Amino acid sequence: MSKTKIDINVFDVDRELCSGLIRLHVLHHAAEEPIFGLGMIEELGRHGYRISPGSLYPLLHGLEKKGYLKSKEVRNGKSLRKVYRATPAGRKALVAAKSKVSELFRELMEGK
Numbered sequence: 357m358s359k360t361k362i363d364i365n366v367f368d369v370d371r372e373l374c375s376g377l378i379r380l381h382v383l384h385h386a387a388e389e390p391i392f393g394l395g396m397i398e399e400l401g402r403h404g405y406r407i408s409p410g411s412l413y414p415l416l417h418g419l420e421k422k423g424y425l426k427s428k429e430v431r432n433g434k435s436l437r438k439v440y441r442a443t444p445a446g447r448k449a450l451v452a453a454k455s456k457v458s459e460l461f462r463e464l465m466e467g468k
Contacts, residue, residue: 374405375415377405378400378405378407378415379415379419380450380453380457381399381400381403381405382396382400382415382416382419382425383419383424383425383442383446383449383450383453384450385399386425386440386441386442386446387442387446387447387450390430390439390440390441391439391440391441392437392438392439392440393409393412393413393416393438394409396412396416397409397412400412416440419440419446420440422445423443423445423446424442424443424445424446424449425440425441425442425443425446426440426441426442426443427439427440427441
């Protein structure tokens with residue numbers, strides 16, 4: 357197997373593993389304040405996640421379809437910006453996820 361093939365597989369695994377963390381990160385911020393796509397791309401970038409608009413916007417739409425986010429259009433100068441907030445269902449899911457993340461974090465840090 358070529359080195360390139362291995363690198364691609366590792367990248368795909370990382371993307372798959374990180375996708376849930378990115379969703380939680382988005383939901384966390386949407387529960388704290390209104391968020392928008394470019395702002396979340398920048399925020400995620402500060403935490404080492406590189407995500408394109410072509411990946412983030414479907415993720416936001418998916419969270420909205422599940423009922424975790426609600427969007428509305430807000431005028432930003434001459435343009436409209438879609439802003440997202442966590443719904444009550446999204447907040448409830450976030451609380452449940454925090455418990456699971458805490459449990460996993462403890463296991464990872466204890467080396468079990």
